[in-house]
Every structure is written in structure tokens, then in C-alpha cells.
Amino acid sequence: GPVAGGLSRMYVDWVKIYSLRSFEQARVEFVHPDQQEQLPLNNVTLLLGDNSAGKTTVLRAVALAALGPVLDQSGYMPKSMVRWNEGEARVEASIRVHALDRSSDTVASDIVATTVTIERRGSRELLRPEKAISELAFDDESPAMLVLGYGATRRTEPPAEFHSATRRKLRALRYERVAGLFEDHLGLTPLEAWLPKLERDKPRSYCHVLDLFASLLPSDIRFTGHLERDEYVFERGHTVLGFSALSDGYRGFVGLLSDLFFHLCTGLVDGDDPRDSRGIVLIDEIDQHLHPTWQRTVVASLTRALPKLEFILTTHSPIVAGTVYAANIRLLTSDEDGVSHVETPNKELHGLDADQVLLSEAFGLRSSRAPDFVDQYDALARELEPGDWQTSVRLLKLLEQGSAGLDASIEAPRAPAWAHRAKELIKDSPADFAAVAAKDQQTGYRTTSKQSAKKKSAKKKSSAKKKANSR
Template identity: 25%
Template sequence: MRIDKIRLKNFRCYEETEIEFHPNFNIVIGINGTGKTAVLEALTVAAGSFFLGIDYAENRHIRPEDIRVLSTEFDINEQFPVEVETWGVINGQEISWLRELTGPKNKTTYVKALKIKELAKEIQSRVRAGENVNLPMVAYYSTERLWKERSDTTKISGSRLKDGYYNGLKATSNNKFFTKWFEKEEMVVLQQRKESVGLQVVRKTVSNCVDGCENVYFDFNRRELIMEYNDGRKLPFKYLSDGVRNTLATVADIAFRCAMLNPHLGEDAAQLTEGLVLIDELDLHLHPSWQKEIVNNLKTSFPKIQFIVTTHSPLILSTVQDRIVTMVDGKAYYSVNTYGRTANDVLRNVMATPERIEDVQDKLDLYFELIEVGEGLSENAMNLRKQLEEAIGNDDPELARADVLLAFYEDE
């Protein structure tokens, strides 16, 4: 599965807009309230249309909260129709489909999504006939994706379709379900003295993608998952930092789904499975050193999966060679290359955000103005210099640049 373009009409904050996507990695940026998460939610409607043809999977309808509203002084009016139109590739075929909500008491239509539904049904029939057909991995991870304790009585079925697509668009990592699977697989290891291919896929992927991770296993005494570090430390997941736990949970869930959906791919399931992964706030709780690695780690671990994510991190943007989509006033703009640029450069020129707080920047601007007019050693300038050193330190690069300019103007 790959999504090349979507068109939104009356979906959340969007009156009407089109967004094009790169086949590999896409990052959607914008200030708070510009509709980054709305784009991901619309994509769940688009991708969820595939589940119309899968018996065990739950597709995503257009919900009441997805309807755009116009407010006046005396009234609030819902806008119809709400449309999510999509162009993409399913199982090697280029197709388009449309999901629509035409009124407040109506249901989301699928009449114009019959082709993707029939493609999914055909794939499902081939799986049930015993064919080793490759299934696309589809999942959405929202900002709620931390490992929350919640009730989940679903049992591992052993079905590729049922297990691989379980709660795929529920916006959270399915930690309870995944933990049950891990416990079951570890029990098989104890009984048969042999590790399943699925378990190998998950462990290998997590170790490659999570810095410092040597192994992940289920502890039967503690009844929980344990992460073992390269230095020998062993920590239950509940004691890991939010950033580590969040990354590990997401990566493990993706790898788990790849292994469940395509067991015939063996140890290469994560490498060879195609699909679509949506992640809201990729930088959630991540240390800057991890932010610089996360995009490359995901692309390396899952090279055939299309990622569409949001972020506020200039460090992450500086590692992307694919596509940056900036949402401004309900429209999509495609940024120039950000790969290899400094975080400050990305902040200033891509995210349109000042590098410094306004008070410090104003003082720096005034200080440089005084230097350039030959008053760099005046009492006013010296007072500004003292205030700046107290605020940002005397080793700040801008103050070093000021010293060079002072020397230059003195020589003149």
C-alpha cells in the first residue's frame, strides 16, 4: 500500500486542500492548530478503506469530530459534504477512491471505494486459500501511544489477517495484545527449545532501532516485558523513560505486525513488508541524540514502508531527504531540502521560528547596530554587552562574531 495524494473537503480545519506524498518518508510540520494531526486522521480514513474488504479489521469512518464547522455570533454550522479522496497503489495497482459523509444523520459512504474494497477481498480470499500473498502493514500511532495499562481480553488467534490488523487504526500501540503474543512465543521457546521466526524478527528489529538495546524478552516471574541493555542492565518496560518506552513500543508493534501479516517472509518480514505507518509527533519524549537517529533507524528497519509523520523537531527535519510538507492556512507547501542543515537554520528558515527569545535577540540586534556605526565601545554598547554576557554567556558565537566586527571597525 502507498498513498500518493489525498484531497480533503470540509474535513476538520480544511475547507478544501490537496496534499502529495513521497513514497518513502514524509514529515508534516506547522505551528499548533494548523491541522497536522488532522492530516493523519484523514489518512486513517483513506487507508482504513482497505479494511472494508477485510472481515476481521475495523475500518475508519468519518466521525462527527471530523466535520468542519463554521461559527458565527449566534450559530455553529456543520459543513457538508465531508470528503476524503485518495490516489495510491494497492497490491501493485494504481487506484483512487473516495469516502464521503453527506449529512449529519448519514453514514460514511463507500460506493466510490468499491475498487479498494474488492482488491482487499481478493487478497483475503487468496490468504484463506493458503497462498503466500504479501499483506500490506497499516497502522496509526497517535500522541496517546505510550504503554498505557488498559483492558484487552482479545486472544491471539493465529490468523494472519486477524492478528496483523488488530486495532491497527486505534491510534495507540497495542501493548496488551503485543505482550500477550510475546508471552505466548516465549512459552513456545521453553517447550520446544526453538525461537519462532516472528520472535526473531521483533527482537532483531528492536535491537537495530533502539539505541543500546541488546534484547527484549518476557519475564514469567515478573509477568512483564524486560529490556536488556548492551551493558548488561535489565529493566522492566514500566521503568524505562517515556522516550525509550515510546520508541520501543512503536518499533516493536510495527515489527510484530510485519511478522504476523507475512510469516512466509521469514526473518526478512520487517525488511520486505510494504505498507503505511502514520505517527503523530515522532519526537515525542525523545532525547535530541535519538531525534537525530530515529528517521534513519525507521527507514533502515522498514525500507518498504511509507511513513507519514508529524514533528516539531528541527533536528529530525535536518535528517530527512524525502519530503517536508508545511501546513499553512489550510494549504500544503513543500519545503526545500532540509537534509544536513543545522537545527538553527531549520528553525529560522523552514519553521519560521526565531532561534532566540525576543528580548535577547532585540539586544543583540541593537548591539550589532552600535558596532556597525562605530559606537561598539560606547557606554550604551558596553552595558548591552554586559547584559548579554549575563544572559547567554561570554562564549556565545554571536558575541564572538561581535568581537571580530569590533576589531575590524577599530582597524579602520
């Protein structure tokens, strides 16, 4: 039953989804810190899949299951959630709840089953939640029952346009925290709207927030914590930049962190460290606007900086996908009827490069190269015959140099080794040739250079021997 009293924090073990948008029936299991199986990344689940495969729907399902009763009274109106031609949708979930007793620092853990139904009534949809997991969910000032959700269209609200009182009239705080998953272009809480008050009222917690910024921003930029001309400033090298002068990538990520830290600090006593917060954080397109260099580290840095939060993320980035383990990944696919399915990868992705990830089952590409280039390559590969060293060298140059290889000169000394390899490689399809030839290129170079070095060495020895004999 519902958990009462204490400081309740929660994780989600799994959700079952019935007739919700593209899903007929699916079960999605999540990774969180309380699980018995300890993983290298033990607090993150990454959802991968094509557009319309259902990634955002899974995030919404978690929010609905965890906050259903609160959402019903908060301004949330279901829209286009029930699968076409179905009368209702249902989400079931297993929620792991902690009731923390501050006096003894002991944690009582309980697993609560919850169900939320959405009924279709004509053109309307009605939310039918069960009883709340905890009465604390209705207390906006409590840090308990924390669920935060960030949609793909998130943006940081300019400070002059941010009015928290107006927002509260439209949405209760609990719903506002996840509204970005259900509404487009919802503004995030800017730093100027809350950080000055935190610095004034809770200076020790403010210092923890500065530490969090330092651990999560790339090393080439620093958050100063100083307000100048009504906005917070950052240092990049010897340059001072206001928030509005940052690039889209920095503004987007700093804006996300600002909103996240604001909600983590709500209800904390001064000195409480937001890094100790437990709860669920849902982020659609974590890689949004981020340079590939940043994509390589964003998941690990975020999950390690806030190790007690459960993160459920989506991405289209093969770089991000290659930074987590297969155990952290859920693949969402659509069948011919547009029905979504969920599975875990059979092969490990962690440590693979972007090309390898794109060609894996997680993305399913035949090639990461431009389609017109692949067509040119395939056409040339079909012309290859045993002993045709010119075409084999041309193919290898295409693999190495891209379209520039079409006009590259062909160097005959490399031909024998490559032509011999080509006869072995071109067996079943151009793709087979491409895969093995790509691995074989350096061997071809090394073989040629080694043979050349041996010939030169032998020639020198022979020349020296002749000179010695002539004496």
C-alpha cells in the same frame, strides 16, 4: 476496480482533501518505494506545521481513504471531521496496490482511485465509503492491506490490563490499527501480549523481530528477549531493567515498536521476515519523549530498518526536520482565516543545525532565543552608533554568551576590529547585525590573535636585530 486474490500490499501516492476539518481543499503527495524518482530517503514523508495546521488531519485522511469500507463496519464513528458550515467532507486518494503471487514471487501493481465521503446529519456524521480496494481488507488474519496509525496520545497498555478479546468486541482489528489517530489515549499492544506466542509458534520470525529491535534501539540499550517477573527485560550497560523501569522515552518508543511488530507479524508464515512487509505506517509526533541525540537518528533508522513500508510522520522537532530532505517534507500552514495549505520547502533542510531549521521557512522563527533576551538585545542594538566600540562588543558578547554577556567585562584590545565591523553590519535592522555578527565573531578573534602574533614576532625580530647590532 477492487483487487481480488493474492497478497495485496499498498502505498498511497496522494490524497485530495475537501472540507475536512481545517482544510477547504488541498492535495498532499507522498514519498514511497515504488516511485520512479529514487530519493536518499525513499519511503518517508514528514509533515511540518504549527499546532492546528492540519498534520493529524492528513494522517486521518490517509487512513480514511485506504480503509474506508472497513472502518464503516468496525466501530469507527466520525466526529468533528466535517468543516464548520459545510454539509460534507470528502477524501480522494490514489492507492498503489500490489497483488503478490507466492508461487512465482511476481508482483502485479495497480493504481486504484478511492473516495470517502463524510456527511453531516444534524449533530451526527456518517461515513460514506466506496467499495473496498480489496476483499482482503475484511480478513483480519491477512497481512494484506496493512495500514497502521499512531496518535500523539499513544501509550503502552500494562500487560495486566490488556485484553485482546475485549478490544475485538469494541473495534475490528483493521480499525484498531489506526484508532489511535481518532481516539485519545488508546493503549498499544504490549510485548507480553504477543511475543511469547511468536517465539513458540514462529521461532524464525521471532529471531527477525529481535534483529529489528537491535537495529532500532540506541546502542546503549539492548532488548534481551527474556521474560522475568512477567515482563521483558533490557540491558543498559551492566544494569538489567524491566520494561516498566525504562524512561518515558524508551518506554514510548519500545511500546510503539512492539505494536508495530505485532501487526507486521500477524498472518506471517514462520520464516517470513517482517522487514519485507509493505504497507502504510502513520505516526503523529515521531519525536515524542525522545532525547535530541535519538531525534537525530530516529527517522533514518526506522525507514532503513523497514525499507518496504511507507512512513508518513509528523514532528515539531527542528532536529528531526534537519535529518530528511526537502523532497520528503510537506509544510502545512494556516492563513488568516484558519484554512490549511500544503507546500514543499523551497530550500534544502537536510544537514542544517536546529537553529538554522528554526529560522528557515519550515518553522519561520525570527530567533530561537528567549523573547525577553531578544528584546534586550534589540534595545541595545538600537543604541549602537558608528565608532561605539563598547556597544558593539557588548552585542557580540550577548550573541556569544547569552544573558551572561550583559555582565561580561569588555576587553579593549578586541574593540577596533569589532567596532569597524559593527559600522558595516548595523545597516537595516538589528536582525541583520545579529546574523552577520554571529558569523563574524570567530573572524574577529582570529584577526586579533593573528595581528597580536604578528606584532610579537616583529617585536622579537626587532629585539634580536638590536642585540646583534650592539655586538
